[in-house]
Amino acid sequence: MVSSTSSIDFAVIGHQDNWEGIERFVNGLRTPEQGKLSVEKIKSIFPFIPPRVLFNVQVKSITGSQINGIYIDTFFDPDKLDIQYSKANSSKVIQAASCAEKEGARITTLGGFTSIVLEGNFNYFARKATKFTTGNTLTAAYIVKGVETAAGQSHINLANSKLLIVGATGDIGMACVTYFKNKVKQLLLCARSLNRLENLAKFLLEENVNIKFSVSVDELLQDADVIICVASTTGLNFRDCKKDALICDAGYPKNLDKRIHDNPEVQLFHGGMGQVSMGFCFNPDYSNSIYCYPVPGIAHGCILEAMVLAFENKIESYSTGRGNITTDKIEEIYACGLKHGITLAPFHNAYGLWPD
Amino acid sequence: MNATTNQSITVEEFNVISDVFSQAITGELIGMSNFASLTDTIDDPYEKMEAVEHANSERMHAEGFAAYAKKQKLNVKINLNGEYWGNVRKQFLSYAQQKDFIACLIIQEVMLESFAISMYTDVGNALGGEASELFLSIADEEKEHLEHSTDILRKELQKDPVAFIKKFEEIHFNCMTILAQFSATTDLRGHCGVCNGDCMKGSLHHIALDIVTMRGNAMALYADALDNIGIPGEKSTVWLAQLPA
Incomplete structure (x- = not known):
């Protein structure tokens, strides 16, 4: 080269x-x-x-x-x-x-x-x-590799974890879904468009992937051990997260940091970098x-x-x-x-x- | 907004339209004077004739605006020696006296024409009827002046890029500083001496305009003109950021 x-x-x-x-x-x-x-x-x-x-x-x-x-x-x-x-x-x-x-x-x-x-x-x-x-x-690569590495450092076994992906139907969100679909216990999928979510869910269910989906992040948040926010979101209430949840803020702009004070035990890093x-x-x-x-x-x-x-x-x-x-x-x-x-x-x- | 007849407009609209026409006529007369002065800086007989033609074109624009204003009985005030127009003219003359044709071209056909084209377009789109047609057609004609200068200045840049950019930078700060002060939300050097009462910028909303957008659009067109000439974006960004606001 x-x-x-x-x-x-x-x-x-x-x-x-x-x-x-x-x-x-x-x-x-x-x-x-x-x-x-x-x-x-x-x-x-x-x-x-x-x-x-x-x-x-x-x-x-x-x-x-x-x-x-x-x-x-x-x-x-x-x-x-x-x-x-x-x-x-x-x-x-x-x-x-x-x-x-x-x-x-x-x-x-x-x-x-x-x-x-x-x-x-x-x-x-x-x-x-x-x-x-x-x-x-490459953004998707750094998100998924980052989540795997951070989970390892935090002694989180991804195979036993429920992974929430916020923005699951976007280009990067779908890349994360594809990457993790057989690597985690359950995929929790959230996106704004119900129609797109249903289409994605149908495809994943045909492959026997364990999923749960909703347009409301509140319905999924409490179950999540690991969270990837691909879409920039204002609806994520850290108080409802598991106390030691691992959060990858991969949205643009990254806007989750200020909410760490609501649940200081969550571990948040900027993903996709x-x-x-x-x-x-x-x-x-x-x-x-x-x-x-x-x-x-x-x-x-x-x-x-x-x-x-x-x-x-x-x-x-x-x-x-x-x-x-x-x-x-x-x-x-x-x-x-x-x-x-x-x-x-x-x-x-x-x-x-x-x-x- | 239909400014074709003053029967359908409010006092506030009448006042601001009067001031808009005052500025346009004054600006065109400054342009006419600048092109007339430019002829002295040119040796090439054909370019000299073209400068006279441009001066005549600006005269006709001023006459067009003045005729419309007269017909509508607008309260027009012309002042070529006001704080901003007068100082722009002084800047131009300082280069004309040195027979600096390129500097004169930059001031008149890039800086002033960028502002004229953009602001006439905004006014033309905001006003209706005959006034709209007048502003938009004159904006189109001014575009030809800008394009004419771009070709010449691009060639000039290629001859000696470092010297050209240095010269352009000096003229930018001498002249665009005045235009930036003039077009800021509030007049940064006091009253312009053209508007009848208070600064018209605070009244532009009466004709569905605002100075922030008008100034922004004018600066954007100026920035595009710099790009077309070949001034590197790294330079022009700094020049724009360093202007008063």
């Missing part, structure tokens, strides 16, 4: 998920003479900025090769990530995709909410010179204001998927559509990452490394 060093090997299309980070970012760009802007003023500027390259990224592999990439921000309004804003957000993703193509990126990943566009508009992206991937396969052991360099370096993590080199699996594919010179739309992620593909992309020192991130949550 040979990686190029002069062209743009990969692009990451992403967005910010909270105003605190955006405030740090914008005010970090301003000089003392220009003064800081209030969040309210920033809110009147930031979401109007068209998608553009924010910084260049250099990534090193443990094999010694190096790849060059760009990070393109869509400048989504973090208060407008819901489905009702999908038309405006889709338009920004398409602009960002054109930007990646114009920059000559060989492969581009759609991070966070931007991947929703690729899940539903694959034909549009298939015509592009740049290959696009949602990055969902990986780490580049050789680190990466940003130019300009905004790592103090956006994408801040407790240790260097951490990134979302969806972002890292583009890097892994670029290192492997595997220029293809690896993750597309919904429900196409197989366990074999999870194992393949995870193994490809390991070859280059791209591994499961150390367990952490908003309060730092886990367990501290």
Whole structure:
């Protein structure tokens, strides 16, 4: 495998998920003479900025090769990530995709909410010179490997555990279902759409998988030993969780940390995250204001998927559509990452490394 | 909103529409003056003739707005020496005096035209009838000025990217700072000297507009223009974030 060093090997299309980070970012760009802007003023500027390259990224592999990439921000309004804003957000993703193509990126990943566009508009992206991937396969890999590792560390036997998956009918949720369906005592499935849940349940019951499902997380929560939240949720009441439940917050944005105080004995970590052991360099370096993590080199699996594919010179739309992620593909992309020192991130949550 | 006849509009709508036309006419006259000054900076006879043509085009836009305002008996005030328009003009003249054609092009055809196209489009979409058609058709014509300059500036960038970006950055902060102050939620340098009473920005809701969206759209179009010229996004993001708000 040979990686190029002069062209743009990969692009990451992403967005910010909270105003605190955006405030740090914008005010970090301003000089003392220009003064800081209030969040309210920033809110009147930031979401109007068209998608553009924010910084260049250099990534090193443990094999010694190096790849060059760009990070393109869509400048989504973090208060407008819901489905009702999908038309405006889709338009920004398409602009960002054109930007990646114009920059000559060989492969581009759609991070966070931007991947929703690729899940539903694959034909549009298939015509592009740049290959696009949602990055969902590596995200799913880091979720399932993270859950297995964290369970092992916490002396939880998954084979005797009931696993709740919130967001079970989404692309990553279904990947988790497929991976764990024969590895746990019972799958507890929750999603917003009853119709989709019933279809998934029917398929699993035909395979004699032990499942229980509901659109209401309350009906499943008390039974769960391990919980994977793939969808960002506000309905998860930690007081109703088992006292030593293991929770993988794999939603976007990750919003479960504040509820730890309701049940301090639960063990919560941010799932779907990986780490580049050789680190990466940003130019300009905004790592103090956006994408801040407790240790260097951490990134979302969806972002890292583009890097892994670029290192492997595997220029293809690896993750597309919904429900196409197989366990074999999870194992393949995870193994490809390991070859280059791209591994499961150390367990952490908003309060730092886990367990501290 | 139908601003075709003043019989169907409220006092508040009449006042804000008057101020919108005052700003549009003043802006067009500034553009006309800038293009006229630009002719002195150009050696190429064909480009010189084109600059005169552009000046005439801005004159016709001003006349079009003025004719409509007269017909509707709007309370129009024209002031080329107000705090913001006057200072934009001074910036332009400082480069024109140095015969800096590229700098003049950047100010008039990128910065001012981006704001004009975007704000005329927003106003045109908000107002109904003849006023809407007038704003939207003039916005379309202004787009040609922006496209004309983009081709020239792209070539200029390719000649010496480092020097060009440095020059553009200087002009951005000299001129866009004034436009950013002008279009902030509140006038950051005081009254513009064009609006009849208080700043019209607080009254735009009477014609289904708001300054945050109008300013945001204008900055977005300016950012797109920078992209089309070839200014790297890493640079333009910083430039935009450093403007007053």
